[in-house]
Amino acid sequence: MKLTTLLAATTVVFAGQAFADGHVDRTDWPTSFTVGTASQGGTYFAYGSGWANLVAEELGLTGGGEVTGGPMQNMALVHTGEAAFGMTTMGPAAESLNGTNPIAPGLAMDKACAMFPMYQTPFSVTALTSSGITSVADIPAGAKIGFGPAGSTSDTYFPRMMETLGVDFERRNGGWTDLGGQLQDGLLDVIAFAAGVPVPAVSQLEVQTDVNIIEFTEAEQAKILETFPVSQFDIAASTYTTLEADARSVSMWNFSIANCDLPESFVEAVVDVVMSDNERMLGIHKAARSTVPANWDKNGVLMWHPGAAKWFNENAGASIAADMIYGG
Structure with missing residues (x-):
């Protein structure tokens, strides 16, 4: 061998x-x-x-x-x-x-x-800690969500995932750095990232402000796995300073x-x-x-x-x- x-x-x-x-x-x-x-x-x-x-x-x-x-x-x-x-x-x-x-x-x-x-590209949600959003269920109706560049993997699949989970939202597009700035300025409520981790824009946000990196519940994960061409994935706690434990997610190769x-x-x-x-x-x-x-x-x-x-x-x-x- x-x-x-x-x-x-x-x-x-x-x-x-x-x-x-x-x-x-x-x-x-x-x-x-x-x-x-x-x-x-x-x-x-x-x-x-x-x-x-x-x-x-x-x-x-x-x-x-x-x-x-x-x-x-x-x-x-x-x-x-x-x-x-x-x-x-x-x-x-x-x-x-x-x-x-x-x-x-x-x-x-x-x-x-x-x-x-x-x-693998994990799908993850980030919000400012000051927003009080700590779960997908906390996202308020009509929330402004940044889904990344138009036509990207995130923009193609994450809006559908959010709809599947019953989230009502207004869709926003743009580069990740730009969306990170909008989140920090209060122009967005949430960013729905689909990108390899650590996502540079999230790492930058962590340095500049307090953020919540939101995981899916077991039920939410199961529903997404059943509906979309993705796999089970955990974002390791060591990926971001904000995380205290692995975060439940899904991913696409x-x-x-x-x-x-x-x-x-x-x-x-x-x-x-x-x-x-x-x-x-x-x-x-x-x-x-x-x-x-x-x-x-x-x-x-x-x-x-x-x-x-x-x-x-x-x-x-x-x-x-x-x-x-x-x-x-």
Whole structure:
């Protein structure tokens, strides 16, 4: 067992050196790339800009993160090739494949391929302590709730969740940093976050004021699990200084995506940079604790990019079937 693990680790190291040292034919590689992220103040922007910079540095290319409207827009940008890479959650990915992405209704966005697993997106609610809101049931009728950027995972699913739980609200959209400022100024009653934890905007709020991070009750969690494509999740108490115990939540998996027509060796090299050294990814964002090869099987929606599938099958003991690989 130890020998197998050592050999697998050695394979990953050698693969990384080959890509970094230029021992791969790069004639069809782009010289620059962009990664579709989301709004500033959210996890997508911090995480996506971080791995974009890491890949650019390691592979000697020009690349970086781009502010977008989040998962739905990223599916559209990557499908059309306007962005080489992006990040999405499984719900918006499924809707985009089915032609129900509100950005382009009727268009099946099947040119966006899975590249690597990122992390789970918990759904959580934050209010100012001064509001007296300590539970979902406490949210007053007609409350102004910020759901993040229009078309984001949060904006797509959290309003439906709130309606399912019987909350009456006025919907507000905007970047996470902007919504955090509105909450602090009393212009919002609640922010409904769907983002990898810790959410930068929540961490910033904790420093500036007293907040309540509101968990779902067992009954609320069960109702959401029954109705939406999410999984059970607990936000660890160590995530925020405000939390004194783990907070009951639900989550949806995130995957990075690549335009399906990008060169196989290029995408394989990008995956190698991100997946071969988790410590570097953790230095970018704590949510990257889940950005590990073993989570390749969390994608049951998107076709895999051939370069990504090759990396996981050869280096991570994955068994991605040919009928789940684009062009296979």
